Amino acid sequence: MNRKKAFVSLTSDFGAQSQGVGLMEGVILSIYPHAHVIHLTHELPPFNLIAAARTLEQVSFLPVGAHVCICDPGVWYDRNSLILETYRGDWLLGPDNGSLIPAARTLGGIVKATTIENTAYIRTPVSHIFQGRDIYAPVAAHLSNGVSFDEFGSSLDVNNLVRSVYDEAVVIDNLVYATVIQISRFGSVHLNIKYELWKELELDNKNMIQITPSHTESLCLPIGRTFSDVPEGYPLILKDDYGRIEMAINMGSFAETFNVKIGYSVVLCI
Known part of the structure; x- marks a missing residue:
């Protein structure tokens, strides 16, 4: 088992006092008790994808692992749930809304991308408004526990992802x-x-x-x-x-x- 992949970070606009924060960590640990979970922040400005992307960039200072970022205006409306594998070896998990791309750049770029579709690795029924608990937390745990990246869904052409919420100056x-x-x-x-x-x-x-x-x-x-x-x-x-x-x-x-x-x-x- 690759212990380097046992590190999970969580970032969201839920608010530090939200019970959702603890529920996500609890779901991860119930699947993979050896995971080391940290909360990068849950105080993103609500619905602000630019702030989410900028914050997630900073996982480059963290150990290699699975990094979840949830800031999702419109929750589940006409977009995919993603895992991006980066050249540094990290996985970035979140909605396909452009917020993951800047972090992927800081981690060397995207090796491959997949949707999250396999119900064997998510909690069902999936809440329409709390995918952090039902999709992203369990998938981060299963990745950390050694499940292959390719088991979770369909491969995506990186060029077809929603473009980054900001580019470089x-x-x-x-x-x-x-x-x-x-x-x-x-x-x-x-x-x-x-x-x-x-x-x-x-x-x-x-x-x-x-x-x-x-x-x-x-x-x-x-x-x-x-x-x-x-x-x-x-x-x-x-x-x-x-x-x-x-x-x-x-x-x-x-x-x-x-x-x-x-x-x-x-x-x-x-």
């Missing part, structure tokens, strides 16, 4: 076109700009950069290493702690101050 004519993919509880605004692009553009060698967020006038932000590089109440832009770029205010909320929301566009002039 692009550079056109000295402008970086980015998207807000997360807002922390402190109001820091995280962008779909990776460290690699930041380095390629040699932005660490600059002191300031001009940005234009949606619905806000242009700002000229200092480029810092940590929040205290600017006085309290002042904004800056810096590398976040998960491989991307964020805009923040030292001891304040950038999102509230400049009325920035997840999904907004941001243009950086380089």
Whole structure:
């Protein structure tokens, strides 16, 4: 048995106090008691697929395993339940709504994809509104217990999956076109700009950069290493702690101050 695959993470917008959180873990352990289950977060902004995708990206910091992400507006309406096998060896489980794709990219890409259809590995009857308990939790447990990926359903062409809820930032004519993919509880605004692009553009060698967020006038932000590089109440832009770029205010909320929301566009002039 491959003990590396005995690790399961759960991510959702259920809320930390939801009984659904405990029920999913309980279902996993009832099938495979040796599974090591952690809860990455259950405080995703409700129905926000961009925030779900950004959070799931961070399973690259976790052990190889089965990673479940449930943020599913419309619950079960005209979409597949998926397992994606990645090049790192992880399995990503969730609805085919584009929220799994960014995480798959961080894990080396998708090796193969399948639907979840085999009723031998799910709880029946399946609830129309709680598939976390009845589909994704038991399938994660059976994967961890050694059931072959190919036993769960029909193979899918990766090119036919719902496209990612966000792509990487692009550079056109000295402008970086980015998207807000997360807002922390402190109001820091995280962008779909990776460290690699930041380095390629040699932005660490600059002191300031001009940005234009949606619905806000242009700002000229200092480029810092940590929040205290600017006085309290002042904004800056810096590398976040998960491989991307964020805009923040030292001891304040950038999102509230400049009325920035997840999904907004941001243009950086380089």
